[in-house]
Amino acid sequence: MDFIDFANTGVQLATNAGMGALTSWFLPLLYGAIGAIPSLLTLYSDFEKSQDLISVPFSDPRNVYDFIVVGAGSAGAVVANRLSEHFKVLLLERGGEPHPLSAVPGMATILINYPEVDYMYRSVPQTHSCLSLNQRQSSWSRGTGLGGSSNLNLMVYLRGHPLDYDNWANITGDPRWAYNNIIPFFLKSEDYCFECENNLNDVVEPFFHRRGGPMTIGKPSYNPLVEEFLQAAEWDGIPRVDLNGPYREGAAGVTYTQRRGRRWSTYRAYIEPIRKRHSLTIHKHSRAYKILFRGDNNEAYGVEYVRQGKRRVALATKEVILSAGSLDSAKLLMLSGIGPRDHLEALGIKVRVNAPVGKNLQDHIGTFPGPFLIDRPKKSFIVERDVGALDVAEFVTNGTGTLTQTGINANAFFSSFRAKREGQAGWPDTQWMFLGIGQSETLAHDFSHAFNVREDILTKFYEPIKGRDAFQYTVMLSRPKQRGEMFLRSADYRDDPIFQPRYFEDPSTEDVQVMVEGCKRAVYMSENAPSFKRLNARLSPVPFPPCRHLEFRSDSYWECFTRHYSVSIYHFSGTTAMGRRGTPQAVVDPELRVIGTKRLRVIDAGIMPTVVTVNTNGATIMIGERGAQFVLDTWSPYINKNRVRNRRRPDRYRLG
Numbered sequence: 139m140d141f142i143d144f145a146n147t148g149v150q151l152a153t154n155a156g157m158g159a160l161t162s163w164f165l166p167l168l169y170g171a172i173g174a175i176p177s178l179l180t181l182y183s184d185f186e187k188s189q190d191l192i193s194v195p196f197s198d199p200r201n202v203y204d205f206i207v208v209g210a211g212s213a214g215a216v217v218a219n220r221l222s223e224h225f226k227v228l229l230l231e232r233g234g235e236p237h238p239l240s241a242v243p244g245m246a247t248i249l250i251n252y253p254e255v256d257y258m259y260r261s262v263p264q265t266h267s268c269l270s271l272n273q274r275q276s277s278w279s280r281g282t283g284l285g286g287s288s289n290l291n292l293m294v295y296l297r298g299h300p301l302d303y304d305n306w307a308n309i310t311g312d313p314r315w316a317y318n319n320i321i322p323f324f325l326k327s328e329d330y331c332f333e334c335e336n337n338l339n340d341v342v343e344p345f346f347h348r349r350g351g352p353m354t355i356g357k358p359s360y361n362p363l364v365e366e367f368l369q370a371a372e373w374d375g376i377p378r379v380d381l382n383g384p385y386r387e388g389a390a391g392v393t394y395t396q397r398r399g400r401r402w403s404t405y406r407a408y409i410e411p412i413r414k415r416h417s418l419t420i421h422k423h424s425r426a427y428k429i430l431f432r433g434d435n436n437e438a439y440g441v442e443y444v445r446q447g448k449r450r451v452a453l454a455t456k457e458v459i460l461s462a463g464s465l466d467s468a469k470l471l472m473l474s475g476i477g478p479r480d481h482l483e484a485l486g487i488k489v490r491v492n493a494p495v496g497k498n499l500q501d502h503i504g505t506f507p508g509p510f511l512i513d514r515p516k517k518s519f520i521v522e523r524d525v526g527a528l529d530v531a532e533f534v535t536n537g538t539g540t541l542t543q544t545g546i547n548a549n550a551f552f553s554s555f556r557a558k559r560e561g562q563a564g565w566p567d568t569q570w571m572f573l574g575i576g577q578s579e580t581l582a583h584d585f586s587h588a589f590n591v592r593e594d595i596l597t598k599f600y601e602p603i604k605g606r607d608a609f610q611y612t613v614m615l616s617r618p619k620q621r622g623e624m625f626l627r628s629a630d631y632r633d634d635p636i637f638q639p640r641y642f643e644d645p646s647t648e649d650v651q652v653m654v655e656g657c658k659r660a661v662y663m664s665e666n667a668p669s670f671k672r673l674n675a676r677l678s679p680v681p682f683p684p685c686r687h688l689e690f691r692s693d694s695y696w697e698c699f700t701r702h703y704s705v706s707i708y709h710f711s712g713t714t715a716m717g718r719r720g721t722p723q724a725v726v727d728p729e730l731r732v733i734g735t736k737r738l739r740v741i742d743a744g745i746m747p748t749v750v751t752v753n754t755n756g757a758t759i760m761i762g763e764r765g766a767q768f769v770l771d772t773w774s775p776y777i778n779k780n781r782v783r784n785r786r787r788p789d790r791y792r793l794g
């Protein structure tokens with residue numbers, strides 16, 4: 139019984155008991171339930187871990203497979219599925235089962251930054267950004283368990299701009315990464331919910347969508363203020379488009395990885411349906427810490443890992459594939475002797491390949507201009523008003539209603555002064571995520587918890603307007619110029635790496651100026667577009683506390699605001715960048731093989747040579763599909779000889 143079945147039973151009982159009575163005591167119950175989240179998470183994860191422990195055999199079984207895939211996240215789940223259609227695959231995953239609460243989109247922001255579901259990495263203290271964050275450290279969340287960060291993310295599904303991929307094709311010299319050539323891999327994964335289109339004015343390009351793939355994509359049934367936002371964007375010159383087709387600039391209501399209102403993680407899409415597949419073995423609670431190599435040409439033949447506290451070795455007769463995410467695949471490579479020579483030698487790690495691992499680290503940084511107060515009541519989403527017993531019932535029984543949204547309701551992409559000056563007006567470098575959320579009681583606490591922002595500052599900023607209908611934006615720097623880097627803290631795999639993003643440290647200071655322009659444009663549009671004027675939308679009069687000394691709304695105010703209230707949008711990439719062999723940034727070649735080794739690939743968000751200009755999950759799933767196909771093409775002569783195909787296990791999934 140999953141969470142939804144469990145909740146269904148509860149709702150049935152509650153309905154029988156009389157829904158009116160339920161509604162009156164629901165609010166205290168809701169707050170109680172939110173307060174109990176840490177205990178619920180711990181209880182579930184302890185239980186799940188001990189259940190898994192029972193399944194681990196005492197003696198080592200023969201641990202030999204065709205392929206070992208390390209990490210079952212957005213990309214790894216795809217790779218394990220596609221390869222195990224034809225070959226014996228071991229999928230190693232550091233975490234366990236996805237937490238049942240993660241199925242509820244309305245819980246998404248609340249669940250971030252708990253150790254049971256999130257590795258909770260932190261950047262080093264920043265000097266030009268994140269100034270109002272605790273210790274000036276950006277929160278670098280990473281999802282754990284089967285599904286990885288696709289269990290924890292805010293579910294926005296966007297593929298990216300055509301030029302993102304044409305640029306990759308240029309960098310790699312490989313036309314297979316050009317937009318037109320990767321579209322089939324987006325389509326391969328997609329199960330587009332055409333019937334979820336709930337706004338007649340939205341644009342959908344049917345040619346760029348299909349039904350029937352594993353990954354269901356669609357629009358949530360509840361999307362506050364989105365039509366007003368899209369009309370405002372049009373008024374401001376940003377047309378309505380299908381943001382999952384080709385566009386120059388454009389805006390659209392949000393598309394989520396969602397089926398029947400629930401989160402549709404890569405676990406749900408790619409792993410759950412094939413858990414009985416005979417050729418797939420899953421070892422949960424299994425953390426890889428070293429790749430095994432043999433010979434002078436660094437041929438990978440296995441992985442050392444710790445499973446439920448015990449050291450294990452697994453062998454791969456064909457390839458080892460790292461899909462541990464951009465931060466952990468890079469870490470694993472460095473621990474195994476592939477990385478910058480000086481750095482590895484300083485830690486006493488034997489260098490196999492001197493490679494720029496961790497050097498090209500990129501992320502998207504965001505800030506939150508607003509809130510914009512509105513006069514029409516009940517237009518925005520306010521949790522204590524808009525989530526009642528009936529809403530829970532609606533979600534559980536129909537998969538509709540207020541709980542089907544994560545708080546991000548629409549997106550728009552446009553080009554800043556810099557993009558225009560550089561002749562790239564058709565390749566947007568700024569994103570607005572539109573948040574139709576009002577000023578809930580717990581907003582300061584929730585944002586503080588999710589993004590590591592100082593709660594005292596957010597309380598002063600949001601408290602005076604508590605309970606008001608409102609909306610706000612996340613402005614995101616889609617094409618940052620600055621690059622960061624990551625290092626190992628030590629040669630001990632248990633230590634978190636050191637992450638230095640260097641947000642806003644580009645010598646030109648234009649990264650922050652692009653953000654300032656995005657904030658000012660959001661204010662102008664929100665206060666002047668007719669669709670928002672009808673709601674009397676206006677910027678809250680409360681200035682951001684650390685920037686009080688500056689003229690409110692001036693350029694210097696917005697720069698201060700952006701430097702203080704800046705957070706990671708969790709789009710870490712580029713640490714194991716693909717490129718032409720022999721070029722300084724390349725860690726993997728265009729077929730994702732680790733340069734300087736044999737039988738070793740990286741297939742995850744780390745291979746992006748430049749971060750896509752949109753949220754990264756969609757691109758990472760595509761990388762999983764594209765990468766898996768490279769592997770299958772390499773080993774195609776063996777495919778027909780393989781008999782494991784399509785056989786199913788009698789039990790739920792094989793233990794051991």
Ligand SMILES: Cc1cc2nc3c(=O)[nH]c(=O)nc-3n(C[C@H](O)[C@H](O)[C@H](O)COP(=O)(O)OP(=O)(O)OC[C@H]3O[C@@H](n4cnc5c(N)ncnc54)[C@H](O)[C@@H]3O)c2cc1C
Nearest residue numbers: 209211212213232286287291292293294426463743753755
């Ligand atoms: C809070 C949050 C919100 C986000 N919101 C969005 C959004 O709305 N839309 C969007 O497009 N993108 C979003 N993203 C980004 C997106 O989810 C990621 O880019 C994407 O999931 C990365 O996929 P991946 O396969 O590279 O890594 P992951 O999905 O992180 O998978 C890595 C997996 O490897 C496992 N692992 C790590 N180390 C080891 C090891 N040593 N041994 C074994 N297993 C290991 C991990 O447990 C994990 O399961 C968000 C991310 C976060 C964290």
